[in-house]
Amino acid sequence: MLNPRIDRTTPVIVQGITGRAGQMHSRLMQHYGTNIVGGVSPNSKSININELPVFSDCASAVKATGAQASVLLVGAFDLLRAMEDAIAAGIRYLVTPTEGMPAHDALKAWKRCRETATVWVGASTPGMAVPGEAKLGFLPDDSLKPGPLGLMSKSGTLSYESGFRLAQAGVGTSVWIGVGGDPVKGIRYSDLVPFYASDERTRALLVIGEIGGSEEEEFAQALAAHNFNKPAFALIAGRSAPEGVTMGHAGALFHGSHGTYASKRAALEAAGVTVFASLTDMVEGIRSRLR
Amino acid sequence: MTNCLFATHYSLSVTHYDVMYLLEHDAKQLLASRGIAVPAGRLIEESKAARGAALPAGPWVVKGQIAAGGRGKAGIIRKAASVAEVESHVAAMLGQSIKGLPVNAVRVEQQVAGARETYIGFLLDAASGGVRVIISATGGMNIEQVLPENLHTEVAPPDALALAQCARRLAGRLSGELAAAVGDAAERLAKIFLELEAVLLEINPLFVFDGGRWIAGDAKIVTDDNALARQPALESLIKARAETYADVARKHEHGFDYVVVDPDGEIGLLTTGAGLSMMLIDEMRAAGLKPYNFLDIRTGGLRGETKRLTQVLQWIGEGRRVKVLLVNIFAGITDLGEFSRLLVAALSASHLGTPVVARLVGNNLSSARSVLAAAGIPLYTGLDDAIAKVREHLAHENR
Numbered sequence: 001m002l003n004p005r006i007d008r009t010t011p012v013i014v015q016g017i018t019g020r021a022g023q024m025h026s027r028l029m030q031h032y033g034t035n036i037v038g039g040v041s042p043n044s045k046s047i048n049i050n051e052l053p054v055f056s057d058c059a060s061a062v063k064a065t066g067a068q069a070s071v072l073l074v075g076a077f078d079l080l081r082a083m084e085d086a087i088a089a090g091i092r093y094l095v096t097p098t099e100g101m102p103a104h105d106a107l108k109a110w111k112r113c114r115e116t117a118t119v120w121v122g123a124s125t126p127g128m129a130v131p132g133e134a135k136l137g138f139l140p141d142d143s144l145k146p147g148p149l150g151l152m153s154k155s156g157t158l159s160y161e162s163g164f165r166l167a168q169a170g171v172g173t174s175v176w177i178g179v180g181g182d183p184v185k186g187i188r189y190s191d192l193v194p195f196y197a198s199d200e201r202t203r204a205l206l207v208i209g210e211i212g213g214s215e216e217e218e219f220a221q222a223l224a225a226h227n228f229n230k231p232a233f234a235l236i237a238g239r240s241a242p243e244g245v246t247m248g249h250a251g252a253l254f255h256g257s258h259g260t261y262a263s264k265r266a267a268l269e270a271a272g273v274t275v276f277a278s279l280t281d282m283v284e285g286i287r288s289r290l291r
Numbered sequence: 292m293t294n295c296l297f298a299t300h301y302s303l304s305v306t307h308y309d310v311m312y313l314l315e316h317d318a319k320q321l322l323a324s325r326g327i328a329v330p331a332g333r334l335i336e337e338s339k340a341a342r343g344a345a346l347p348a349g350p351w352v353v354k355g356q357i358a359a360g361g362r363g364k365a366g367i368i369r370k371a372a373s374v375a376e377v378e379s380h381v382a383a384m385l386g387q388s389i390k391g392l393p394v395n396a397v398r399v400e401q402q403v404a405g406a407r408e409t410y411i412g413f414l415l416d417a418a419s420g421g422v423r424v425i426i427s428a429t430g431g432m433n434i435e436q437v438l439p440e441n442l443h444t445e446v447a448p449p450d451a452l453a454l455a456q457c458a459r460r461l462a463g464r465l466s467g468e469l470a471a472a473v474g475d476a477a478e479r480l481a482k483i484f485l486e487l488e489a490v491l492l493e494i495n496p497l498f499v500f501d502g503g504r505w506i507a508g509d510a511k512i513v514t515d516d517n518a519l520a521r522q523p524a525l526e527s528l529i530k531a532r533a534e535t536y537a538d539v540a541r542k543h544e545h546g547f548d549y550v551v552v553d554p555d556g557e558i559g560l561l562t563t564g565a566g567l568s569m570m571l572i573d574e575m576r577a578a579g580l581k582p583y584n585f586l587d588i589r590t591g592g593l594r595g596e597t598k599r600l601t602q603v604l605q606w607i608g609e610g611r612r613v614k615v616l617l618v619n620i621f622a623g624i625t626d627l628g629e630f631s632r633l634l635v636a637a638l639s640a641s642h643l644g645t646p647v648v649a650r651l652v653g654n655n656l657s658s659a660r661s662v663l664a665a666a667g668i669p670l671y672t673g674l675d676d677a678i679a680k681v682r683e684h685l686a687h688e689n690r
Contacts, residue, residue: 028624077521102518103415104488107449110420126623140623140653155566160621161674164652181565183417210566214418237569240576241552241585278574280675 001194002119002187005175006069006093007133011037013067013091015082016074017054018044021097025073025138026050032141034134037065040085058089069093071127071136076100079123083109087116094186095136096122106184113186120186125178126156139176140164147172148290150196152189153208154181154215158237162208165279169287174202181210189215190222197228204231204290206282207273209264211238216264220271231289232273235282236264309516310490311539312358316398317528318510324524325483327476328506332400335381346377347401353380354400357392358535360511363432365389370402395535403508408496409469410434411477413454413484415491415515421446422454422484426461426477428469430496454481472503487525488518519543548587549603551610556583558681559607559616559645561600561634563588571619575678580685583610590625593633600637608643615684617677618649627651628658635666646684650677 006012012029016022017039027050030036038053038061046054055061058070070086072079072094079098086094094113101109101123113120121128127137132146138156143163151173153159159178166173175196179187189207196205205228209216216236223232239261265275276282313321319329331347334356355367362368367384371377377399387394410430416423425444427437443464447457455478462474476497484492491513499505514525516539526543533540542548548565552572558580562568565587572582584607593599607613620630631651638647650671651659663670671677 024624076517100517102488102521103490103515104449104485104518107415107420107422111448114420138623140621142653143623153566155564156623157564157568157621158566158570160564160623161567161570161652164621184415184420185417188418208566210569218418235570237566237573239573241569241572277577279570 001198002191003195004093004119004121004128004177004187004192005195005199006130006136008033009035010069010093010134011035011065011067012069012071012134012136013038013040013055013058013061013065014052015040015058015070015072015086017041017049017052018046019073022073023049025071026052029071029135029137032135032144034136037067040070058085058091062089062091067091069095069136072096072098072122074098076102077105080105080109083120084112087112087118092116092118094118094120094122095125095127096120096186097125097127097137098122099124101182103182103184106182110184110186121177122180122182122186124182124185125180126159127178129173129176131173131176137178139178143167144176145172147174148201148203149173149286150192150199150202150205151176151208152192152206153178154210155208155237158210158235159208162206162235162279162282165283166286169283171283171287171290174199179215183213189219193219193222193226193228197226197230202230204233204286206233206235206286207268209234209236211236211241211261211264212259214259217267220267220273223271223273232271233282233286234268234273234275235279236261236268236275239277309542311514311516311519311525311529311536313512313514313528314356314358314396314535315354315510316356316396317532318512319398319507321487321512321524321528322483322507322510325486327479327483329510330400330403330506330508332398334396334398335385336396337385346374346399349373349377350402351377351399352402353377353384354398355384355387355389355394356396356398357389357394359390359392362389367394371399403498403506406498406500406506407469408508409465409473409499410437410495411458411473411480411497412493412495413481413489413491414493415489416446419446422449424454424457424461424477424481426458426465426473428465428473434495449485451482451485454485457481468501468503469499472499472505473497476505476507487512488515488522489513490515516542545599545602546592547589547599548585549606550585551583552585553581553583554610555581555612556610557581557612557614557685559583559604559610559613559643560586561588561603561607561616561618561620562586563590563620567619567621571674578678580678580681581612583607583613590620590622590630593630595629595633597633597637597640600633601640604637604641604643608641614645614688615681616643616645616647617681618647618651619674619677620651620653622651622653625653626655626658627653628655628662631659631662635662635668638666648677648680648684650674
């Protein structure tokens with residue numbers, strides 16, 4: 001079973017730490033409490049960034065720091081190679097916020113992660129977090145409050161808004177996974193159903209989805225297959241999107257009956273999931289159920 | 292002759308990608324340049340050009356070019372026995388609108404006769420982490436009606452050897468002469484699918500003659516925008532035909548997503564994040580409001596410059612009924628003070644002229660508050676409060 005739970009002791013490196021995003025986000029993650037132990041940059045002459053040691057490859061970083069997880073802030077065309085470097089060094093937890101990973105590269109990465117039982121969150125993910133413990137990626141601190149709700153989302157911004165409003169309403173999150181908006185990706189909603197089912201600190205599960213693809217439908221099937229018996233909720237963006245129009249990496253380009261709002265809503269409701277029509281309804285609905 | 296089998300038999304339609312659906316003509320040019328036989332043909336972009344144009348030897352098939360399947364059923368694939376008939380079909384098709392897509396070009400090509408129609412398809416299969424290969428001894432317009440047991444399909448790993456072997460193995464299930472011909476075609480197409488980093492490559496029909504010669508009767512290729520910068524053939528195609536591939540060309544040039552969702556919309560949206568922007572549109576529509584556009588501006592990509600904001604505000608200004616601009620930014624990382632300064636500068640450069648309502652949450656909100664106050668822009672932190680203000684402006688404008 002894939003287990004995405006990390007804590008404040010998990011040693012984490014940042015690949016691409018010398019870049020603009022790498023420098024900024026390693027600092028922000030440290031500030032949140034993440035145990036960042038170093039960084040990797042194949043071509044850099046830097047020895048330290050934010051007082052963290054910089055290594056030329058993952059193998060030397062792992063040897064010196066015992067890193068178990070990596071946040072990869074490298075270019076889209078470099079991502080596959082960087083992931084392979086991390087996996088070869090024995091790292092089994094990868095978070096890849098990079099946008100624009102070519103789909104064929106993502107397929108190769110997917111296969112490699114499957115073969116090595118590596119947890120891969122991304123690509124195009126805003127990251128993941130165990131609120132109160134650690135975050136890997138960009139998730140805004142204001143949205144992260146410890147609590148009983150498992151949360152998975154394709155969209156970054158819609159999850160920030162949801163997490164923020166839920167936190168204001170007193171509902172916190174157990175494990176937050178931004179699965180990302182790419183079609184070919186690491187963790188999909190359905191992959192984590194067994195984890196959330198068995199995780200004692202998770203009392204309910206929220207999926208923030210959007211039109212396009214088939215992940216919400218797969219998730220609905222997985223709930224039934226694993227006899228998931230905690231309350232499950234969903235918010236699906238794109239209900240009013242015109243057919244055949246692409247809207248961003250959210251990719252609301254759909255044909256026929258699959259991947260539409262109606263198809264997702266029907267599949268989720270048939271699996272016992274409460275599907276909310278608006279953010280306001282969602283916050284109120286979840287708050288009252290978890291009280 | 293161009294119905295998408297994947298959309299009907301598999302739950303993995305070509306969705307959720309940043310993709311480019313190539314016109315048949317462009318797909319065939321790409322295939323021909325890689326050694327795949329296609330019928331001789333030429334592209335006609337204006338109706339008068341058909342007269343006296345150097346057509347291949349007849350008889351012909353006249354094929355309207357749109358980036359969508361189902362063209363045969365939509366009546367834009369017609370046979371022609373004389374030049375006069377070609378001209379009349381071309382004239383009838385150009386300027387038509389099929390599925391909301393304008394027919395701006397027509398391919399006139401040689402008819403293929405006396406051959407069997409078979410089917411070959413490759414599709415990136417996100418859910419199973421491989422490439423789905425489908426082969427059928429019968430193809431053509433009614434491919435959706437082929438029984439599943441007559442479709443030979445498997446998912447192969449995304450490497451050249453495994454994919455070629457899979458294609459050969461599936462073709463091997465066809466009878467006698469077809470096995471070798473379809474196997475040969477499928478193996479070459481598999482290689483091209485990987486080289487182009489395609490999301491979908493479908494040949495329906497693949498014509499196979501007695502003796503084993505084959506030719507691609509149609510060609511459907513969908514490519515991955517994320518790979519574009521390392522696919523020179525595709526990149527130059529987009530540059531050369533920026534009008535045909537407008538959305539992709541715009542995104543490639545500007546680096547963000549903008550779509551007019553309702554030409555009569557009254558509310559311009561300056562928003563970031565695809566998911567939140569879509570949800571906002573959904574909620575506004577449900578509440579009887581009329582948003583004009585979808586936008587994922589990507590505040591992280593502004594890099595201290597107003598160019599992108601000004602461009603977007605000018606586009607929004609083209610909306611003839613736009614009466615108010617709603618700015619909604621949830622900034623995890625972005626400095627809202629800096630964003631607000633850029634916004635105020637871009638508003639003045641773009642001459643948008645509508646009232647502006649801002650809803651901002653995140654980093655450095657206090658600085659944003661003073662910048663926007665100085666510019667006379669009301670700032671809200673609650674989305675519902677901002678939308679109420681938008682309503683107020685609309686009521687005032689519509690009075």
